[in-house]
Amino acid sequence: MDAQPTRRTPEDTRRQIIDMAIEIAADQGAMGVTLDAVVARLPFSKGALLHHFPNKLALLEGVIDHLASEMTAAVLAEAARDPNPYGRNARAYLRTIVYEPATERDFSIGRAVLAACAIQPSLTPRWRAAMGALAVDDPDDPAxxxxALMLRLIADGLWMSDLFGTHEVSPEQRKALLSLLTPGSLLTDAYGESAE
Structure with missing residues (x-):
C-alpha cells in the first residue's frame, strides 16, 4: 500500500510563504520581497499566496509578526533560565541580543526589516508592541x-553597531564594555555573578 502524500495545512502554507519572504529579504533586501518573487520560488499558485497575503503590505506584516514572535520566544526562554525575578526580562533581552552569535544572514534579515519599516512606517508599531511586551520588569520599582531600560538601550545600540558594522567590537571589548555596568545592577544575577 502506498503512503498517502502529506497534506499541507493552511498554517504550513502560510509559514512557507513567510519563510520564503524572509529568505528573499536576506538575499535581496526588503525591496526584493514582492508577491511575484515569493510565488516564483514556491510550489503553489499565486492564488494560494493571495489567500494568505492579499498584498505586499500584508506579507511584510506577516514577516514582522513572525520575526517578533521568534525574538519574543528567544527572550522568554532565556528569562526562564534566570532565577532572579528582578530585571529578569531585561537581562534576558541583553543576553539574547548581545551574546547570541549572529550570522551575516541574521544581519541581512535585520537590515531588511529596518528598511521595510522605513519604507512602510505602519510596520514599526508591530515590532514596538512585541518588544514593549518584553519590557515588563518590576513595574512597581521606578529605579x-x-x-531595565538602560540595559535594553545598550543591547539595541550594540545590535545596531553589529548590524551596520559601525564599530568592530571584539568579544573581549564587548565583555569589558558590559562590565562597566557595576555589580548590583541588573547585570548581576541572583548569585551576585555577572549575568553573561
Missing part, C-alpha cells in the same frame, strides 16, 4: 524600570 528598576530605569535600569
Amino acid at each position: 528598576g524600570k530605569d535600569d
Whole structure:
C-alpha cells in the first residue's frame, strides 16, 4: 500500500510563504520581497499566496509578526533560565541580543526589516508592541524600570553597531564594555555573578 502524500495545512502554507519572504529579504533586501518573487520560488499558485497575503503590505506584516514572535520566544526562554525575578526580562533581552552569535544572514534579515519599516512606517508599531511586551520588569520599582531600560538601550545600540558594522567590537571589548555596568545592577544575577 502506498503512503498517502502529506497534506499541507493552511498554517504550513502560510509559514512557507513567510519563510520564503524572509529568505528573499536576506538575499535581496526588503525591496526584493514582492508577491511575484515569493510565488516564483514556491510550489503553489499565486492564488494560494493571495489567500494568505492579499498584498505586499500584508506579507511584510506577516514577516514582522513572525520575526517578533521568534525574538519574543528567544527572550522568554532565556528569562526562564534566570532565577532572579528582578530585571529578569531585561537581562534576558541583553543576553539574547548581545551574546547570541549572529550570522551575516541574521544581519541581512535585520537590515531588511529596518528598511521595510522605513519604507512602510505602519510596520514599526508591530515590532514596538512585541518588544514593549518584553519590557515588563518590576513595574512597581521606578529605579528598576530605569535600569531595565538602560540595559535594553545598550543591547539595541550594540545590535545596531553589529548590524551596520559601525564599530568592530571584539568579544573581549564587548565583555569589558558590559562590565562597566557595576555589580548590583541588573547585570548581576541572583548569585551576585555577572549575568553573561
